[in-house]
Amino acid sequence: MKITRILNNNAVIVNDGMQEKIAVGAGIAFGKKRNDIVNAGKVEKLFVMKENEKLQQLLSRIPEEHFIISEKIISYAEEYLGTKLNEHIHIALTDHLSYALERESQGIQLKNKLLHEIRILYKREFEIGLWAVNYIEKTCHIRMPEDEAGYIALHIHTMKLQGGDMRQTVIQTTIIREIVETIMGFLHIQVREDDISYHRLITHLRFALTRMNHDETHTMDEEMLDMIKKKFPLSYQCARKVAKELDANHDLMLPKHEMGYITLHIERLRKQWIE
Known part of the structure; x- marks a missing residue:
């Protein structure tokens, strides 16, 4: 492989046969020229x-x-997840991290409003994010907040071959956050991040939104649905409010059977709050 251009001390462009490649390695360009x-x-x-x-x-x-x-971080993520990431991760994550490190060195921090949802929905990716911020502290002596671990987790998730794209991931996670806020406001409660019922609600909402985007249905027996409406009227009213806001804000129609399942999750949260 012959060097055609030196990008920095650790990266060069080479000709390998008839193909142009980027070769990376510690000190690979030291003392070298075209x-x-x-x-x-x-x-x-x-x-x-x-x-x-x-x-x-x-x-x-x-x-x-x-x-x-x-x-x-990419190498650690691929080993931890046991899968190769989309090649775009080398650009997307590097660009994001460089900007984040520059911000942090200037004392500028961006609050990640989706942190709680990311921690639950993308648990393994978030663990990679936590490893990454610890690694950054060791190598750069810059302590980054957990908010950054959340941002890294989103990049890792969307670059998994089946992960989807960043825009859709952020939109879905934002909608879930809005739904949780609607439920808490309607019931006048505060949910605990470590509450298993909260985790189950978040997970169900994620799959419900995915089903809606793919025009799939999650059916429930009609008699069961009627029983849920009568037995848990307050939680069902809350689920109806969620459905109305989804329609008004995001043009998403929540099927009645999904409302039944969400009612059950809301009721669990409500009961735990009053007990």
Whole structure:
């Protein structure tokens, strides 16, 4: 592999046969110049990406350390999850982390309003995020808040091959947060983050929204639905309010059977609050 361009001390563009690749490794470009041969023993990763040009531009404008940290997190995530992530993660996470580190060094922190929901919905990805902020503290001596672990978790989740895209993930998580706020406001309660009933509600809402987006149904026996309405009238009224707001704010129609299941989850929360 022959060097065609040096991006930084740890990344170079090479010609490998007839293919252009980005070779990454600690000190891979040290003492090197164009047309030099790359030491294969120093190559830790080789990128052949559709977005090679974007990655080149990114590597040329951010500190080398930020890219190294991002790659370490990506490698840890792939090993932890036992799956390869979409190749775009090398651009998306690196760009996000570099900006986040720059903000943090200036004392600017962004509050993650979806943190509680991310912690529950994407538990393994959030654990990776926590590992990442600890790793950043060790390597950069910058202590980042758990809010950042949440942002990293979203990037990891959306870059899993079946994870979907960031925009849809954020929209869905935001809707879930709005539903929880509606329920708490209607019942005049505060839910505990470690409450198993809260976890079950959040998980059910996630799958309910996914089913709605795919025009799938979650059926319930009509007699059972009538019984739920009569036995838990307050919780059913709350579920109806949730349905109305989903329709008004997001043009989403909550099927009546889903309202029945959500009523049961709301009732569990309500009972725990009053007991």
